[in-house]
Amino acid sequence: MKTVFSENMKMADLIIGNSKLLLTFQRFGMDLGFGDRSIGEVCRRNNVSPQFFLMICNVYCNDDFSPSSEDIKSVDPKTLINYLLESHKYYINERLPHIEEHLNHIVNACIPKDGHTLSRFFQEYKNEVVDHFLYEEQHVFPYIQQIADDNVKTDYKIKVFHENHTNIEDKLSDLLNILVKYLPADVFPKERVEIALDISELSADLMSHTLIEERILIPFVRSLED
Amino acid sequence: MKSDNKIIIVEPSPMVSAGLAQYFDDTRQLSVVSQLDSVDRLEEKLAAYNPEILIINPLLTAYGDGSLTKLLRDYPGMVTVALVTSYVDKNILKQFKDVIEMNDNKQKVVSKIFSLLSDTSSTQEKNENVELSNREIDVLVALAKGMTNKEISDKLFISVHTVITHRKNIIRKTGIKSVSGLTVYALLNNLVDESEIYEV
Numbered sequence: 001m002k003t004v005f006s007e008n009m010k011m012a013d014l015i016i017g018n019s020k021l022l023l024t025f026q027r028f029g030m031d032l033g034f035g036d037r038s039i040g041e042v043c044r045r046n047n048v049s050p051q052f053f054l055m056i057c058n059v060y061c062n063d064d065f066s067p068s069s070e071d072i073k074s075v076d077p078k079t080l081i082n083y084l085l086e087s088h089k090y091y092i093n094e095r096l097p098h099i100e101e102h103l104n105h106i107v108n109a110c111i112p113k114d115g116h117t118l119s120r121f122f123q124e125y126k127n128e129v130v131d132h133f134l135y136e137e138q139h140v141f142p143y144i145q146q147i148a149d150d151n152v153k154t155d156y157k158i159k160v161f162h163e164n165h166t167n168i169e170d171k172l173s174d175l176l177n178i179l180v181k182y183l184p185a186d187v188f189p190k191e192r193v194e195i196a197l198d199i200s201e202l203s204a205d206l207m208s209h210t211l212i213e214e215r216i217l218i219p220f221v222r223s224l225e226d
Numbered sequence: 227m228k229s230d231n232k233i234i235i236v237e238p239s240p241m242v243s244a245g246l247a248q249y250f251d252d253t254r255q256l257s258v259v260s261q262l263d264s265v266d267r268l269e270e271k272l273a274a275y276n277p278e279i280l281i282i283n284p285l286l287t288a289y290g291d292g293s294l295t296k297l298l299r300d301y302p303g304m305v306t307v308a309l310v311t312s313y314v315d316k317n318i319l320k321q322f323k324d325v326i327e328m329n330d331n332k333q334k335v336v337s338k339i340f341s342l343l344s345d346t347s348s349t350q351e352k353n354e355n356v357e358l359s360n361r362e363i364d365v366l367v368a369l370a371k372g373m374t375n376k377e378i379s380d381k382l383f384i385s386v387h388t389v390i391t392h393r394k395n396i397i398r399k400t401g402i403k404s405v406s407g408l409t410v411y412a413l414l415n416n417l418v419d420e421s422e423i424y425e426v
Contacts, residue, residue: 114414171404173401174403184414
């Protein structure tokens with residue numbers, strides 16, 4: 001198992017050594033330019049609990065990391081929900097439009113039949129992702145806030161969310177397969193490599209996002225429900 | 227040669243089938259993954275196991291509508307061996323790579339199979355072919371048209387279980403998991419027409 005990160009490490013070393021984390025700290029409102037400050041210092045300056053920040057980083061970088069039950073108990077629901085909302089925003093407002101823009105160039109260069117097919121597939125995927133996030137934002141997050149605030153028992157349980165948690169990574173990997181293997185070779189080869197890189201990066205980040213929901217969000221809510 | 231070579235036996239007599247399976251079992255290198263007494267569930271078993279060797283009684287193949295020939299064409303890497311228990315016309319036996327006869331002893335049967343296996347492993351790049359079989363294409367096209375497993379099973383006269391096995395193989399071979407992704411694959415490869423899928 002890889003090393004688990006600690007508060008005294010330098011923030012800059014953490015980020016440089018783990019490029020996956022380049023996407024995380026901004027979601028906490030932190031900006032680059034860390035100098036020699038430690039993780040703990042940077043967190044406190046930005047009013048983020050170092051414990052929570054480290055939990056996110058550890059889930060991101062170690063596939064087999066599961067936070068301890070004390071870690072889970074320490075979670076502040078607002079910070080967690082805010083982090084997830086920021087991730088959603090990034091996917092919807094930045095990543096997907098970026099991929100879409102590249103894809104449109106490819107769509108326009110394809111024969112019309114293939115172009116329609118590709119763009120229809122991507123639209124379908126985008127709608128699916130938007131619905132997925134919307135469900136979480138309208139049902140799951142308010143429930144978490146409610147149960148954390150005053151213990152109101154509603155019929156909804158996090159189990160329902162866990163069971164219906166749809167997989168939004170499959171179609172993305174399908175798109176990657178289609179671009180790499182099945183689209184005729186003569187269509188925008190350079191741009192296709194670009195977009196394949198973007199998709200791989202997005203897939204990896206979505207995978208970590210799912211892990212955060214499964215290893216932090218769900219256990220946290222379970223602990224409140226009990 | 228791979229240590230685990232899969233064999234399917236199709237033979238109406240349970241005694242003959244069990245005896246043959248015992249021969250292969252004793253070698254510890256050949257494993258009989260399925261024994262059938264008719265061709266009814268052959269498609270399902272072939273899709274599930276993708277065996278190296280099919281041993282089949284020609285009496286079960288002689289009559290029929292050619293659907294068996296069509297099915298076997300989907301497994302070009304598989305070696306088909308006739309298991310002859312009574313008189314069979316020579317022309318029928320021509321379709322098989324080799325013949326096992328009732329009076330063959332254990333050593334003869336086993337060495338026939340081993341030599342067939344070493345032939346195929348040297349001449350072919352193993353039958354882990356990634357091309358979709360005709361049957362898998364049938365299933366893929368039906369999926370692209372939005373049919374359910376049940377509807378596909380009714381249309382192709384195969385069990386829902388077999389449909390699911392075909393689907394798993396399609397996913398493994400194409401690397402594409404979602405139905406809409408498979409639809410894109412079918413369209414790009416001109417297996418279906420746009421008008422068949424989306425209402426225009």
